[in-house]
Amino acid sequence: MNIQIRERPDAAASAGIKTAIADCDIHPARATKDELHPYLAKRWHSHLETFGVHPYQGMMEGPPYPKAQPNASRRDAYPPEGGPQGSSLSFMQKQHLDPNNVALGVLNPLNTGQGIRNQDLAGAICSAINDWQIEKWTAKDSRLKGSVVVANEDGVSAAAEIRKRAGDKNFVQVLLLSRNVEPLGQRRYWPIYEAAQEAGLPIGVHAFGFGGNPITASGWPSYYIEEMVGHSQCQQTALASLVLEGVFERFPKLKMVMVEAGFGWAPSLAWRLDKVFARLHAEVPHLKRKPSEYIRDHIWWTTQPMEDPESRDHLFQTIEWIGWDRLLFATDYPHWDYDEPSRVLPAGVSDANRQAFYLDNAKQLYGMA
Amino acid sequence: MARHVIAPVDELPPGSRKFLEIDGRPIAVFNVKGEFFGLLNRCPHQGAALCEGPLIGLASSSDPGEIEYTKLGEILRCPWHGWEFDIRTGQSYCDPRRFRVRAYPVSVEPGTNVVKGPYVAETIKVAVESDYVVVEL
Ligand code: FES
Numbered sequence: 209m210n211i212q213i214r215e216r217p218d219a220a221a222s223a224g225i226k227t228a229i230a231d232c233d234i235h236p237a238r239a240t241k242d243e244l245h246p247y248l249a250k251r252w253h254s255h256l257e258t259f260g261v262h263p264y265q266g267m268m269e270g271p272p273y274p275k276a277q278p279n280a281s282r283r284d285a286y287p288p289e290g291g292p293q294g295s296s297l298s299f300m301q302k303q304h305l306d307p308n309n310v311a312l313g314v315l316n317p318l319n320t321g322q323g324i325r326n327q328d329l330a331g332a333i334c335s336a337i338n339d340w341q342i343e344k345w346t347a348k349d350s351r352l353k354g355s356v357v358v359a360n361e362d363g364v365s366a367a368a369e370i371r372k373r374a375g376d377k378n379f380v381q382v383l384l385l386s387r388n389v390e391p392l393g394q395r396r397y398w399p400i401y402e403a404a405q406e407a408g409l410p411i412g413v414h415a416f417g418f419g420g421n422p423i424t425a426s427g428w429p430s431y432y433i434e435e436m437v438g439h440s441q442c443q444q445t446a447l448a449s450l451v452l453e454g455v456f457e458r459f460p461k462l463k464m465v466m467v468e469a470g471f472g473w474a475p476s477l478a479w480r481l482d483k484v485f486a487r488l489h490a491e492v493p494h495l496k497r498k499p500s501e502y503i504r505d506h507i508w509w510t511t512q513p514m515e516d517p518e519s520r521d522h523l524f525q526t527i528e529w530i531g532w533d534r535l536l537f538a539t540d541y542p543h544w545d546y547d548e549p550s551r552v553l554p555a556g557v558s559d560a561n562r563q564a565f566y567l568d569n570a571k572q573l574y575g576m577a
Numbered sequence: 578m579a580r581h582v583i584a585p586v587d588e589l590p591p592g593s594r595k596f597l598e599i600d601g602r603p604i605a606v607f608n609v610k611g612e613f614f615g616l617l618n619r620c621p622h623q624g625a626a627l628c629e630g631p632l633i634g635l636a637s638s639s640d641p642g643e644i645e646y647t648k649l650g651e652i653l654r655c656p657w658h659g660w661e662f663d664i665r666t667g668q669s670y671c672d673p674r675r676f677r678v679r680a681y682p683v684s685v686e687p688g689t690n691v692v693k694g695p696y697v698a699e700t701i702k703v704a705v706e707s708d709y710v711v712v713e714l
Binding site for chain 1: 626
């Protein structure tokens with residue numbers, strides 16, 4: 209029995225933060241199953257009813273591991289009017305955007321058409337999600353900006369969707385996920401990079417996805433905690449592939465954001481790649497520079513989850529390598545591993561670096577400076 | 578110490594909780610199987626409204642494969658990152674940062690070998706006076 213005297217408490221008080229911030233990873237959700245219907249051709253309504261969706265991997269009824277909290281979200285983030293966490297703009301404003309002084313919020317919708325095998329359906333759902341982001345979110349709150357979601361396994365249709373949204377100020381990036389059918393550097397994804405470069409949109413690579421491969425490099429693990437750390441392995445595979453396949457040689461203006469996979473592993477991955485590159489560069493002669501140089505030039509990193517080592521010096525050394533100009537603050541609202549802006553950065557950071565960390569880097573990357 | 582009457586007992590049946598603000602401080606009072614507990618409604622980790630979380634039990638293990646589930650309904654799990662606190666004492670059971678390096682020696686207690694973390698949620702004294710629940714602050 210769990211009777212609450214006050215059924216629906218007010219928005220959890222946030223300690224708040226005085227300076228304006230950018231939040232580069234916010235997850236908007238659909239309030240109802242049918243919320244996309246107005247943006248989907250009738251043909252797909254009946255298709256969905258009759259055939260459903262077929263993802264690349266099994267466990268169709270939900271994600272492969274139950275999450276630590278319902279919908280992987282904060283338990284205090286259920287909107288008072290009902291629906292899942294992250295599905296109400298007014299509650300998001302009251303609980304997060306206003307008290308935390310969010311000046312720019314980048315939306316990264318999950319549960320899109322990405323990962324669906326029927327590519328026509330995948331493309332239709334992704335495009336519907338993009339329309340929905342405008343109508344439900346970005347047109348109603350100018351602080352919010354969308355991410356163009358695309359049917360990533362079909363490079364041609366994905367590129368068409370990016371071109372359709374190019375120049376639309378409601379969107380500030382293209383969204384991919386890290387778990388795909390193949391590592392992200394492979395040629396099938398290149399039309400996406402070409403279109404994004406042309407549109408001047410950075411590509412956010414968010415941890416997660418339904419590519420059909422096991423969650424770790426050595427198979428399906430037993431625990432959700434292993435999936436959580438598996439995100440960084442997967443992101444490393446994606447990043448190595450992007451560098452080694454020559455994506456940044458071919459698309460020299462492409463900018464990428466590693467979203468929600470940590471960043472503490474970045475230096476060691478780069479050091480390792482540089483070391484083997486010294487001996488094996490003949491295998492990848494299309495690379496003109498050391499792998500670490502591509503990483504430093506082309507990659508930005510969102511902060512949630514921030515590494516939290518025992519010694520803050522270790523954190524600062526890692527950031528020194530990455531560059532204070534490369535980190536983008538993110539909360540991951542409304543998800544359960546949310547980072548509270550006023551509590552996340554240890555003391556001892558200069559004002560200039562704080563300003564870059566919380567706001568300026570994001571404004572610059574997303575062309576809002 | 579001021580005493581604040583917060584509710585007739587009937588309004589706070591077992592399994593219920595009440596959120597209130599006393600002297601500008603967010604407080605929550607719980608009725609757990611007839612016993613009353615009060616906590617400051619702020620998580621010592623990143624400041625979440627701690628008492629929005631579910632009351633669960635404590636999973637502990639003496640050996641891989643051996644799992645005990647005790648203190649049913651007495652462990653409050655933070656609605657954000659899920660840190661767990663004993664509602665009787667406010668003591669945290671897990672500090673994820675130190676847990677990994679095991680800076681705290683494992684103390685074997687009756688039925689558990691859970692490492693208590695250094696974080697303690699603030700508890701508030703609650704009394705029932707002639708059928709009113711009263712908080713001391
Ligand atoms: S704020 Fe409570 S566990 Fe993080």
